[in-house]
Amino acid sequence: MSAAREPLRRALIVGAGQVGVLAAxxxxxxxxxxxxxxxxxxxxxxxxxxxIGTALPFTxxxxxxxxxxxxVLVRRAGASHRLAIRYxxxxxxxxxxxxxxxxxxxxxxxxxxxxxxxxxxxxxxxxAPAGSVGAALAxxxxxxxxxxxxxxxxxxxxxxxxxxxxxxxDLLIGIAAQLGVRHHPGPVSAVQPMLDGGIAAIQLAxxxxxxxxxxxxxxxxxxxxxxxxxxxxxxDWRGALPARxxxxxxxxxxxxxxxxxxxxxxxxxxxxxxxxxxxxxxxAVPGEVSDAAVETALGAPPADRFPIDAGRQDxxxxxxxxxxxxAAARFEPLAGVALDLAHRQIxxxxxxxxGRAIDPRxxxxxxxxxxxxxxxxxxxxxxxxAAPAAAHRLAALDRSPALDRMLDQFARRQRLPITEExxxxxxxxxxxxxALGVPARRSALSLAEGDDPGxxxxxxxxxxIAAALDAAPPYGAWIAxxxxxxxxxSSP
Amino acid sequence: xxxxxxxxVVVLGGGTAGWMSASALAKLLGPRIAVTLIESExxxxxxxxxxxxxxIxxxxxxxxxxxxDFMRATHATYKLGIDFRDFGRIGESYIxxxxxxxxxxxxxxxxxxxxxxAARGMAGPIGDxxxxxxxxKANRFAPPAEDDSLRxxxxxxxxxxxxxxxxxxxxxALPLGVTRIxxxxxxxxxxxxxxxxxALKLADGREVAGDIFVDCSGFRSLMLGATLGEDWEDxxxxxxxxxxxxxxxxxxxxxIAPYTTAVAMPAGWRWRIPLQHRMGNGYxxxxxxxxxxxxxxAIRAAAAGDRLAEPxxxxxxxxxxxxxxxxNVVGVGLASGFLEPLESTSLYLAQIAITYLIELFPADxxxxxxxxxxxxxxxxxxxxxxxxxxxxxYHATVRDDAPFWDHVRTMAxxxxxxxxLELWREAGRVELYSEGLFYDASWIAVYMGQGVLPERHxxxxxxxxxxxxxxxxxxxxxxxxxxxxxxxxxxxxxxxRAERLAAAP
Numbered sequence: 001m002s003a004a005r006e007p008l009r010r011a012l013i014v015g016a017g018q019v020g021v022l023a024a025x026x027x028x029x030x031x032x033x034x035x036x037x038x039x040x041x042x043x044x045x046x047x048x049x050x051x052i053g054t055a056l057p058f059t060x061x062x063x064x065x066x067x068x069x070x071x072v073l074v075r076r077a078g079a080s081h082r083l084a085i086r087y088x089x090x091x092x093x094x095x096x097x098x099x100x101x102x103x104x105x106x107x108x109x110x111x112x113x114x115x116x117x118x119x120x121x122x123x124x125x126x127x128a129p130a131g132s133v134g135a136a137l138a139x140x141x142x143x144x145x146x147x148x149x150x151x152x153x154x155x156x157x158x159x160x161x162x163x164x165x166x167x168x169x170d171l172l173i174g175i176a177a178q179l180g181v182r183h184h185p186g187p188v189s190a191v192q193p194m195l196d197g198g199i200a201a202i203q204l205a206x207x208x209x210x211x212x213x214x215x216x217x218x219x220x221x222x223x224x225x226x227x228x229x230x231x232x233x234x235x236d237w238r239g240a241l242p243a244r245x246x247x248x249x250x251x252x253x254x255x256x257x258x259x260x261x262x263x264x265x266x267x268x269x270x271x272x273x274x275x276x277x278x279x280x281x282x283x284a285v286p287g288e289v290s291d292a293a294v295e296t297a298l299g300a301p302p303a304d305r306f307p308i309d310a311g312r313q314d315x316x317x318x319x320x321x322x323x324x325x326x327a328a329a330r331f332e333p334l335a336g337v338a339l340d341l342a343h344r345q346i347x348x349x350x351x352x353x354x355g356r357a358i359d360p361r362x363x364x365x366x367x368x369x370x371x372x373x374x375x376x377x378x379x380x381x382x383x384x385x386a387a388p389a390a391a392h393r394l395a396a397l398d399r400s401p402a403l404d405r406m407l408d409q410f411a412r413r414q415r416l417p418i419t420e421e422x423x424x425x426x427x428x429x430x431x432x433x434x435a436l437g438v439p440a441r442r443s444a445l446s447l448a449e450g451d452d453p454g455x456x457x458x459x460x461x462x463x464x465i466a467a468a469l470d471a472a473p474p475y476g477a478w479i480a481x482x483x484x485x486x487x488x489x490s491s492p
Numbered sequence: 493x494x495x496x497x498x499x500x501v502v503v504l505g506g507g508t509a510g511w512m513s514a515s516a517l518a519k520l521l522g523p524r525i526a527v528t529l530i531e532s533e534x535x536x537x538x539x540x541x542x543x544x545x546x547x548i549x550x551x552x553x554x555x556x557x558x559x560x561d562f563m564r565a566t567h568a569t570y571k572l573g574i575d576f577r578d579f580g581r582i583g584e585s586y587i588x589x590x591x592x593x594x595x596x597x598x599x600x601x602x603x604x605x606x607x608x609x610a611a612r613g614m615a616g617p618i619g620d621x622x623x624x625x626x627x628x629k630a631n632r633f634a635p636p637a638e639d640d641s642l643r644x645x646x647x648x649x650x651x652x653x654x655x656x657x658x659x660x661x662x663x664x665a666l667p668l669g670v671t672r673i674x675x676x677x678x679x680x681x682x683x684x685x686x687x688x689x690x691a692l693k694l695a696d697g698r699e700v701a702g703d704i705f706v707d708c709s710g711f712r713s714l715m716l717g718a719t720l721g722e723d724w725e726d727x728x729x730x731x732x733x734x735x736x737x738x739x740x741x742x743x744x745x746x747x748i749a750p751y752t753t754a755v756a757m758p759a760g761w762r763w764r765i766p767l768q769h770r771m772g773n774g775y776x777x778x779x780x781x782x783x784x785x786x787x788x789x790a791i792r793a794a795a796a797g798d799r800l801a802e803p804x805x806x807x808x809x810x811x812x813x814x815x816x817x818x819x820n821v822v823g824v825g826l827a828s829g830f831l832e833p834l835e836s837t838s839l840y841l842a843q844i845a846i847t848y849l850i851e852l853f854p855a856d857x858x859x860x861x862x863x864x865x866x867x868x869x870x871x872x873x874x875x876x877x878x879x880x881x882x883x884x885x886y887h888a889t890v891r892d893d894a895p896f897w898d899h900v901r902t903m904a905x906x907x908x909x910x911x912x913l914e915l916w917r918e919a920g921r922v923e924l925y926s927e928g929l930f931y932d933a934s935w936i937a938v939y940m941g942q943g944v945l946p947e948r949h950x951x952x953x954x955x956x957x958x959x960x961x962x963x964x965x966x967x968x969x970x971x972x973x974x975x976x977x978x979x980x981x982x983x984x985x986x987x988x989r990a991e992r993l994a995a996a997p
Contacts, residue, residue, distance in 0.1 A: 002607040002920065002946045004954035030599070030952055065599060350599050352921065355951040361915045365923060408862055415851055417866070418927045444853040448521045 005355025008213045010035040012202065014188060014225055015218030017050030018165060019325035019342045021172040023216050025066055026346050028179045030353055037212070038176070039204065040186035044220030046306045048246070048333035049325040052282075053165035054082065054273060055339040056423065057101050057158045062343050065350075068175065070145065070161065074482050077171050078164035078276045081145065081258060081475070083157060084138035085335055088263040090387035091437020098259065099435035100134025101428065102158035131431060133157055136465040138258040142472035153467035160336050162260075164277045193228040198319020198358075213356045215321045221309075223327040229318045237310035239398035240382045243268055243284035243332045247294050247302035251278030256476050260335055264389045267297035271335050276479070284308070284332040286394060308332060312374045315367045320358050322349060322366075329374045334381050340423060341377050345370060372421035379403040380424060380432075387436035407433075413443035498526040499857040502700055504677060504692060504715060505708030506531025508654055509825025509842040511661035512551070513706050516846045518668040519555050521853060528671040528700055530692060535676075537710070542654050542765045542772045543571060543752040543836040545929070546590050546647040551843050557664065563992040565660040567768040568652035570750045570982060572628040574836070578756035579942050581890050586617075586941025587751065588835075591624030591646030592933045594968060603936050604920055604953040605961055607946065614962045618940050621965065622646075623972050628751040632979035642971055649836070651752060651765045651772075673700060680719040688820045689715055703857045705821045706849070713827040716813055720821060723814040730883045730906065731810040732899065733760045733832050737787045738774035738804050741797030750982040754834060755794070758782065758894040761834065762794055768986070768994055771797055776832050781896040808832070812875045817867040820859055822849050829875055834885055837878050840929065844874055877928040880909040881935070888913075888942040913944070920946035 011027045013020045016038050028036045045051065063070065073079035084100040091097065134157045137143045145159070146152040177183070190203035201211040202225075217225035226232060238244075247267075257274035264270075268284045283297050285305075295301050312329035316322060325342035352366050378400070384390065385397055386407050399407070402419060409415040410433050416426035424432075433440065473481075503514045506529060514529045552562055562568065573589035580586075594602030602621065609615035619625035624646035627633065637643035666672060675694035683690050691701040707715040716722050728734060743766070753764040760777035773795035777787045788803040812829025816822065823829075825842040848870050852863040886900035887909075905913070912923045916939055922932040939945075979985075986992055 001611040002949045003611060004604075004608055005919075005948045005951040007951040007954070031955070033955075352919075353600075353950060353952060355948070359919045359948075361911070362919045362921060364911075365915055365921060369924065405862070405866060409866065412860070413852075413855065417870075420926055441855065443851070444521055444524055444855040445850055447855055448524045450523070 005357065007031050008034040008354065008356055010037065010210075010212040011214045011216065012210060012212035013038045013216040013218055014041055014186075014202070015050075015216075015220060015325075015327070016040040016173075016183070016186075017044075017047060017218065017220070017325075018169045018172060019047075019049050019339070019346075020216065020218030021169060021176055022066070022343070023218055023324060023346050023349075024181045025068075025172060025176050025179065026062075026350055027214075027216075028176065028181050029066055030350055032179070036181045037184060037210065038181060039184045039188060039202070041219045041222070041224060042187060044222060044326070045304070047220030047326040048306075048330075048338040049342040050218075050220060051165055052333055052336075052338060053168060053275075054160060054162040054336040055343055056160050056336045058340055058347075058423065059343050060159075060161065062347050068172070071482065072171065073161060073163055073168065074479070077167040079161045079168075080163075080256060080274070080276050080479070081143060081159045082162055082260055082274075082336075083134040083143060083159045084259040085435075086259045086261045087387075087435045088261055090264045090384070090389050090435075092389055095389075095437055097435030097437060098131075098135045098138065099428075099431040100132045100138065100158075101160060102132060102134055102156060131434070133461070133464050133468045134159070137468055137472055140469055140472075141256075141258060141475055142469055143258055143475045144473055144478040153464065153471045156464075157468070162273060162275050164275075188224055191225060191228045193230075194319060196319070197230055199225060199228065199321055213320060214354060214358070217321055217323040217327045218325050220326045221330060223313075223323055225321050226313065226316070226318070226323040226327055229321060232318070233314035235312050235314055237312065237331060237378055240378055240400070241308075241310040241332055242286040242385065242394055242397060243308050243310070244287045245285045246306045246308055246333065247283040247285055247298060248304045248306075249281035249283070249298040249300060250303040251280050253278065255279050256479065258475055262335060264387065264393075265297040266393070267293040269332075269334065269384065270297050273335075282333065284334070310378075312371075312378075314371075316345070316370055317363045317366050324349075328370070329377070331378060332381050334384070337377055337381060337423070341374060344373050344423065348373070369421055372419075373423060375400060375402070376419050376422040379406070379419070380422075380429070383407065383429070383433065384436060386433070386438050388438070407438070410438065410440055412441055414440045414446070415443060499524060499704065499854075500702040501525050501527045501704045501706065502692060502702035503527065503529040503706040503708055505529075505710060505825075505827070506658065506662070506672075507537035507708060507710060507825070508658045508661075508839065509710075509827075510706075510708035511658040511665060512839075512842055513708055513824050513846050513849075514670045515555060515661045515665035515668065516551070516850065517706075518665055518670045520850050522668060524855075526671070527665075527669070528673060528702065529665075530673045530675055530677060530694070530700060532674065532676045537655065537658060542767070543574070543651050543763070543833070544649040545836055545840045546649045547840050547843060548649055555664065560989065560991040562660065563650065563652070564994050566650070566652035566656045567770075567994050568650040568992070569748050569766055569768060569986065570633045571649045571651045571752060572624045572633065572646065572750045573752075575628070575749075575751050575753045576756075576885070576938075576941060577753065578891075579754075579761070579885055579889060581943060582756075582893065584941075584943070586937065587619055587622075587625045587628055588934060588937040588941065589619075589622050589624030589628065589646060590648060591622055593618055593936060594621045594965075595645075597964075598952065600950050600952045601932070603940070604950040605956075605965070607920060607949040608953040609958065609961055609965060612958055614958060615965060616969065618936075620969050621972065623975055626972050626976045627979055628749070630976050630979075631747045631749055631982050632976055633750045633982040633985045634979040642975055648750075651767055653767055653772075654839075673698075677714060680715055682719070686819070687720070689719065703820065704854075704859070707821050707823045707827040708825050710826045711808060711830070713813070713823065715821045716816070716818060716823040716827050720818050722818050722823075724809070725811050725814055726809065727811040727879060728809060730879070730903065731832060731886070732778040732780060732896070733776045734808060734810070735779050735784060735787065736774050736776045736806045736808070736833075737784070737791045738772070738806065739791050739795055739802065740800040741771045741773055741795050742800060743769070743771055744797045746983065747981060748983045748986070752836065756891070757790065757794070759787070759896040762791060763833065764795070769996060770800055771795070775803075776834070778896055781894070781899075812872070815864075815868050816845065816871045817849075817864045822867070824849070828871070831875065831878055831882060834882050835878065835930075837929065841874065841878075845871060874928050876908070877925070877930065880906060880912065881930045881938070883909055884913075884935075884938055885942070888939065888944045890943065916944065917946055918948065920949040
């Protein structure tokens, strides 16, 4: 008869950024009897997953599971909602395409007819009709998160959160402390690896060696623990992802906006993250772009500039060491993808939660699924460069067979093959490619169906949009309402 | 291209796969294509797939066919799963349901909690916690709910007379404009340069020209195999059964089981599939271990009910063509591959091939290599995943009572299956995938049902108080029992909806 595995006695997390602390919360929640210790490491400014305060919709589910309340993020961590991304200049100068999160987009709306004629308000400003409820709400600046109890026209709308990264981290630290997670300021002075892989203990500055059953390496690009592991192999992604550095602008004045803007410029993509604490521009600069061009794209000299060595670990889990976040994969941090992948790794670890003895097959399954997720993220970013303006501007990039197949199938019939463990749904991916202005022909099936299904889908969407606009207050009013009863005496 | 600029599609074969292909193509691509189907009364059809998977409902719905009409025409009954007997060990049985067992709690799949309680002697059989299993055992049926309730935790398929399904679809397809040609194909004409098939020549001298050819000629695989010579990947070392002796009998019970039964036999297994007016029976066997005569005698002896016909023997080879789409020929059904009907996958495989053909159909009639590659990639994946699942049913056994079972118990299995088995045995985890057939609940059903229990399970399953867990599991069991009690009997459900019933023979 099967026996429960002996639980982890101690899990040790190296790295106290927003990735490491959330990992600690996740492990402590899963296994309250486990002694969970977070050890601080010197700040790694290049660890995008630790510094950029946003992720993707997946994170909302993880937060729910870990008891991290969205309302608290809004009240105490400056959180705001991103429903959509506005792609500017990707199809050519002046082009605009808006795409929202959520997998509920009716594929019939992807027909040329529906895109040209269907789908909600035909705004003169952008010329592009909304392809989804989320996009229409973002355009109108109206939204409030649905409560989840009563059926709501907003229930289908998916969104990502943005937040103030230091405030979010403080909030996580508070939760971790409440759960009994211990903290040591670090740094790690030495690592005692085991001969056949894994780590026996780490030496803390001015203290004793600390042993643990499981080590989480959330130390950022240094990968302090992973670096000690034998047979470590790094998979280079630089052929597929052109940016070699990330230039970050000085924050502008705060702005509430339900959409972020991602422009394609001569100096690479420029993501403008709106937010209640300021608007930040991130520019992913390919090699051989002049400083002057970077400055032009950002509108000012960058406040910071970080190298990007795109790639991932072949096996992020070796022995009893699991690398997560920038210790496991590095890439252009486009609109939340960096933290999204880190959070998926934490979720995967919960799925395959180990006992005191690490099972090599379970570890192999983790590494298999991580590879699919990470490669999916790489392909998601790389697919942006299939946009006409990017393809025109940049030299041909390497494409994985999966991405090659997807882009080919999309171009010839708007079909998106399923990608296992993909971080976005096929309909979201199709919506992205449309927003980027990637040309696509109609399939035999769509031609045979004619324009009626698209017309009907567009009419149905119009109804949904009208209902959603009716149900949603102006977003600013909702935020104000949320903050109104926030006073020093009524902390939530 | 002729016929008013329409792409000419020629389907060869008037069996189930042929008429499924013709009707779906005509229904969904009708305005763009002209479909011709060639069949011959001189060639019998195999009529495999009396039992189906829930996917068939999607096919019927997509065609816009009314369920009651379809059920009446094919003498269909409802199916909630398969009852496997004597597979893991003689005397043991389990139901592989179209449904789940319990649900995740705190991110940990139900079966880990079940393992924890079972180890303490505090849990009933895992089937107790599956509504589909309990409803099947009670011979009850009601359609699932479309919400998040307990009643939404299962699906259903049909058990029907496969020899009636093809003709039913023929009547459906002909008004859609499908041209039916009666004739025997004597020659496959090819373009001298490209090797593409250009026309099929009939015995009476007629030539039927086309742009795309769908090979539904069954095991003969006239175009894909015989003409184009597509290589065959043989899997008989893993799946040794290569014959079936099929024999219908009359019902013995008044009740109709809402499930198919698969009983392990000395050299294979036998099916029992309840239709409206009769029972389908058949012995799937390995000819290396038992002769055809012996097998026929065995099914005569084993099948309950009055014999309605003598056993009919079918021969097959497990495996698939290395390419199911070659040049301008697409194989659908047995012409492209065969996996024995242990998990009722035959019609599913035909359906999925048709689905992908329609998805990848060339808008201008010119086939692109990349679409062929994509079709073949997808079909291979489907076959390979089903193959591993089928092998598990044979390999996961302690039976040593017959040379056949000694063979399958001790044989080397594919690496892909070995990896899955080890992950399950060591950690109680199911390798996750989201494309193709058979997800975690199916794997868990067969692993558990055939006695492959993990050695260890998730440490989190030991955290809650066992008495409280027992309380929760008992509550689930009681809720399931309540739902089952509220369902009508399967026959009663059918009788109350008489538009689904064929006239008694």
